[in-house]
Each structure stands twice: as structure tokens, then as C-alpha cells.
Amino acid sequence: MDRSELIAQIPGLRRYARVLTGDAWAADDLVQDTLERACSKWRLWTAGSNLRAWLFTLMHNQFANQVRSSARQPNTGRLVDMEDVNDELIAIDTGLDMALDLHRCLMRLPQDQRAALLLVSLEDMSYEEVAKITGVPVGTVMSRLSRARARLRELMEGNPNRAAALRTVGSKPVLHRLP
Amino acid sequence: MTSLNVPMDPLRTPNSVPESELHALLDGRLSPPECAALETRLANDAVATATLSAWRAQREALRKLHRPLLSEPLPPTLLAAAQRAARSHQQFDQWRRWGGMAASVALAFGVGWLAHGQWHGQSMSQWPKESAQVLAKARGTSQEFARQAAVAHVVYVPEVRHPVEVTAAQQEHLVQWLSKRLGKPLKVPNLSAQGFELVGGRLLPGDAGARAQFMFQNAGGERVTLYLGALNGDTSAAANRETVFSFSTDGPIHDFYWVDQGFGYALAGKLPREGLMQLAQAVYQQLQP
Numbered sequence: 350m351d352r353s354e355l356i357a358q359i360p361g362l363r364r365y366a367r368v369l370t371g372d373a374w375a376a377d378d379l380v381q382d383t384l385e386r387a388c389s390k391w392r393l394w395t396a397g398s399n400l401r402a403w404l405f406t407l408m409h410n411q412f413a414n415q416v417r418s419s420a421r422q423p424n425t426g427r428l429v430d431m432e433d434v435n436d437e438l439i440a441i442d443t444g445l446d447m448a449l450d451l452h453r454c455l456m457r458l459p460q461d462q463r464a465a466l467l468l469v470s471l472e473d474m475s476y477e478e479v480a481k482i483t484g485v486p487v488g489t490v491m492s493r494l495s496r497a498r499a500r501l502r503e504l505m506e507g508n509p510n511r512a513a514a515l516r517t518v519g520s521k522p523v524l525h526r527l528p
Numbered sequence: 529m530t531s532l533n534v535p536m537d538p539l540r541t542p543n544s545v546p547e548s549e550l551h552a553l554l555d556g557r558l559s560p561p562e563c564a565a566l567e568t569r570l571a572n573d574a575v576a577t578a579t580l581s582a583w584r585a586q587r588e589a590l591r592k593l594h595r596p597l598l599s600e601p602l603p604p605t606l607l608a609a610a611q612r613a614a615r616s617h618q619q620f621d622q623w624r625r626w627g628g629m630a631a632s633v634a635l636a637f638g639v640g641w642l643a644h645g646q647w648h649g650q651s652m653s654q655w656p657k658e659s660a661q662v663l664a665k666a667r668g669t670s671q672e673f674a675r676q677a678a679v680a681h682v683v684y685v686p687e688v689r690h691p692v693e694v695t696a697a698q699q700e701h702l703v704q705w706l707s708k709r710l711g712k713p714l715k716v717p718n719l720s721a722q723g724f725e726l727v728g729g730r731l732l733p734g735d736a737g738a739r740a741q742f743m744f745q746n747a748g749g750e751r752v753t754l755y756l757g758a759l760n761g762d763t764s765a766a767a768n769r770e771t772v773f774s775f776s777t778d779g780p781i782h783d784f785y786w787v788d789q790g791f792g793y794a795l796a797g798k799l800p801r802e803g804l805m806q807l808a809q810a811v812y813q814q815l816q817p
Contacts, residue, residue, distance in 0.1 A: 350621075352614035359606055360598045367594050377603060384609035388616040396621070451589050469555055470587045476555075495547055502582045 350396060355384075358404050361472065365405070368467050369412060371456045379415075383408040405472070406482045409464065416460055454504035462497035465490050545569055545576040554583050622773075669759050670792060672735070674776045674785040677755035677794030680732055680741050681781060685751045692728030692743055702729050706740040710757055712791065717754070717814040719744050722807055724752060734758075752797030752804070754811060759792045775801070784808035788815075 359380065366376035386407050387394075394403050455463060461483070468479045476494075480487045545566065552558050553566055570577050602610075684691055694702040699716065707714045709731055716726060724744040732739045732755075739757030773786045782804050785794035793815070795808045 350617055352611060355610045355614050359602055359610060364594045364597045367597060377606060380606055381609050384613045387613045391617045391620040448593060451593060470590045494551060498583050498586065501586055
């Protein structure tokens with residue numbers, strides 16, 4: 350493994366981190382942390398084996414740690430009112446709006462689902478590879494992927510049907526509005 | 529209360545294409561005949577077709593999202609981090625090779641297995657030809673050097689009153705004196721991070737002149753010695769170019785040794801191999817010019 354092999358992996362890691370964290374600075378910090386982590390973990394990598402998958406695994410663990418520690422602080426893990434989302438999601442016309450919108454919707458997905466969706470759609474990884482990287486069975490990857498796609502579609506389409514259905518269920522609102 | 533939390537799609541029928549097949553198609557997991565068969569079934573399933581096209585659009589949008597990032601020049605901080613990671617891998621690799629060789633050299637000792645070319649891990653023939661020759665040439669002299677280091681270790685380590693000639697209290701004098709006698713500026717590695725403190729050092733006779741021995745001791749009274757000096761015999765340019773790491777074992781005494789530019793180093797002790805290797809790694813790194 351030489352320097353150029355490692356450097357060749359960085360753009361992909363950056364892009365994945367960018368969508369995973371939703372923030373350019375946080376993304377590059379995550380990539381940096383991943384590379385630093387690699388320094389002390391080389392004994393766990395078999396030379397000649399898949400460098401990319403290994404780096405993505407390191408990054409995944411690093412990110413999971415960050416999420417865990419930030420989950421201990423309050424005001425994270427946002428709940429979303431579907432009607433509010435609808436208001437935000439109407440009138441998608443320009444490409445920029447579309448990108449912003451997709452970004453916003455992605456960030457509404459639970460972290461696990463987002464990771465599965467990105468590794469498959471963005472990085473073209475096999476379900477088995479994703480299972481290895483995220484440390485869960487293939488079945489779990491499949492269900493996360495499935496939920497991520499369905500949820501993203503709902504969010505992107507503003508899902509008026511579902512919102513209407515929710516409005517008619519019982520007398521109490523099913524989702525709670527946050528202050 | 530109700531099952532409406534997970535609403536069933538009233539348009540789905542038992543004949544609908546299952547979602548899992550849609551994922552497989554979208555993610556390119558199907559063979560061309562499987563794709564064709566699925567496309568045919570999709571023609572009769574409007575719901576699945578709509579789902580698939582929504583997912584497909586999603587996938588395209590996702591792939592477009594940060595595409596410019598892939599061709600953007602990398603920030604210097606990340607390049608520097610990659611550089612560090614690559615260097616640490618190189619170092620690790622070198623040490624692993626050393627560890628791998630250790631088993632083979634240990635086997636080779638005493639029983640003459642070396643004659644059979646019994647090397648674990650990579651066989652000699654896979655190595656670059658030149659370094660194999662260098663190794664073969666240097667082997668004889670450096671093995672003798674390692675044997676002498678082990679003897680010096682066994683002789684002086686049990687000493688209670690006179691383990692060294694000059695103690696660590698006079699470290700500066702010790703280094704000056706031994707540097708002068710060995711004709712090379714010496715450094716004493718600092719092993720306190722590994723729990724070993726310098727006891728002192730002594731001058732010893734070698735094949736090609738003076739040799740030096742530094743002794744270290746940990747809180748448990750365990751001692752290791754670093755034996756160093758010029759190697760006699762092969763000091764040709766080829767042999768000197770490469771640092772060759774080896775490991776030998778003589779009863780309970782383990783010995784890591786290497787030759788760098790015609791100068792030999794051997795670290796001997798009763799420690800388990802892993803521990804001794806860590807110490808040797810610290811020594812090697814600190815003595816690098």
C-alpha cells in the first residue's frame with residue numbers, strides 16, 4: 350500500500366462523509382479522524398485486501414461514536430411534523446432547490462438508514478459489503494435500505510396521501526409538533 | 529389501537545412484484561435474463577413501477593448531489609493526514625516483516641535448518657534477488673554478532689554488584705567514552721516509556737574491535753541489554769544499504785538484532801518476544817539518524 354492508493358480513496362470518503370454528516374466541515378473532520386485512526390489500526394488491515402471497505406468501516410465506526418456521544422446531549426434526534434415538512438417541500442423547481450431539498454430530506458432519515466442508502470446508492474457497494482462495514486446482518490441492511498427508500502420517497506413527494514390519512518386517524522394528532 | 533400506523537397499500541395484490549426484487553434490480557444485482565423477466569412482470573404492476581421509478585430518480589439525484597467533490601483538489605490537512613497514515617503503514621509493515629522473520633530465524637538456530645532454506649511466510653525466492661543475496665551474505669556475520677550479544681548478556685545480567693562499568697549517573701561520560709572507543713558517536717535510547725531505566729554500560733572486546741553494552745532494568749528487576757559495535761567481515765556497500773532485522777533465541781534469552789550501515793545492534797532479554805520486540809522497535813526508532 351503506498352500513499353497514492355490511500356489518497357485515491359479520499360474523494361469518495363469525503364463525499365460519503367459529506368452526505369452522512371450533512372456538513373462540509375464536519376465531513377472533512379470525519380475524514381481526517383478516519384485517517385488518524387488508520388495510523389493506529391494498521392495491524393487490523395490485511396495488506397492487499399480491500400482498502401476502501403476498510404477505510405469506510407473505520408469511518409463508519411468513528412461516525413457511530415460521534416453520534417452516540419452527541420445523543421447523550423439533549424436537543425438532538427429531531428422529531429418531524431409531517432405537515433411542516435409538507436410546507437417546506439412544496440414548489441421544487443430549480444436544480445439547486447432540488448439538491449437542497451434532497452439534502453434536507455436525507456438529514457431527516459435515521460442515521461443507520463442514511464448510511465445503508467448511501468453506501469449502496471452512492472458507493473455501489475454490495476449488500477454484503479455494507480453489512481460488513483456497518484457490522485449488522487445482511488437482512489438488517491436490506492430492511493434499512495428499504496425503509497430509507499420508502500421514507501425518502503415520502504419526504505420528497507411530500508406524501509399528501511399519508512398526511513391526509515394521518516389527519517383522519519382518531520381525534521388526537523399522531524405526530525407531535527415541536528416548539 | 530389500529531393497524532393504521534403502518535398503512536397497507538390498498539393497491540398491492542398478492543401478485544405484486546416484491547420490494548426486494550425492486551432493490552435488486554435498482555442496485556444492479558440481477559443478471560440480464562432476470563432483469564428482462566422482472567421488467568415483463570413490472571409491466572402489469574403499476575404500483576411497483578411507480579415505486580421503482582421514484583427510487584431510480586432518488587438514486588440519480590443522490591449520485592449527482594456532491595459529485596463535484598470527487599474532482600475537487602484535496603484540502604492540505606487531509607493530504608497531510610494521508611501522508612501520516614501511509615508512513616505509519618510503512619513502519620508497521622516493516623515491523624511485521626521483522627516479526628514474521630523472527631519465527632524462521634528462531635527455527636534456524638542450532639539445528640541447521642537454514643541449510644534447507646526453511647523460511648516461514650514469504651519464501652526466499654519471492655524476495656527481490658538482490659536483498660536475498662545481501663541477506664545471505666550478512667547472515668553469517670550478524671548471527672555471530674547476535675551470539676556474542678547473547679553471551680555478553682548472560683555473563684553480565686546476573687551481576688549484582690558490578691553489572692556495569694560506568695553507571696547511569698555518569699551517562700554523559702559513559703556515552704563519550706564508548707563513542708570514542710567504538711569510533712562512532714553513540715546514543716543511548718530512552719526506554720522509560722516502556723518502563724526500563726538505564727543501569728549503565730561497559731566496553732567489551734569484539735571480533736573487529738571494541739563493542740559496547742548498555743544495560744536497562746525495569747521496576748520488576750528484569751534486565752535487557754543493548755549490544756552494539758561494528759561488524760567484521762562483510763561491510764560491502766550492498767550489505768550496508770539495507771537494514772536486516774532478525775530474531776534469535778537461545779534458551780530463555782531472546783535476541784533481536786539488526787545491522788545498519790555495517791554497525792550491528794542486538795537487544796537481548798528474557799522478556800516474551802512481543803515485549804522485547806516493542807523495546808527493539810523503540811530502540812531502532814530512537815537510534816535512526
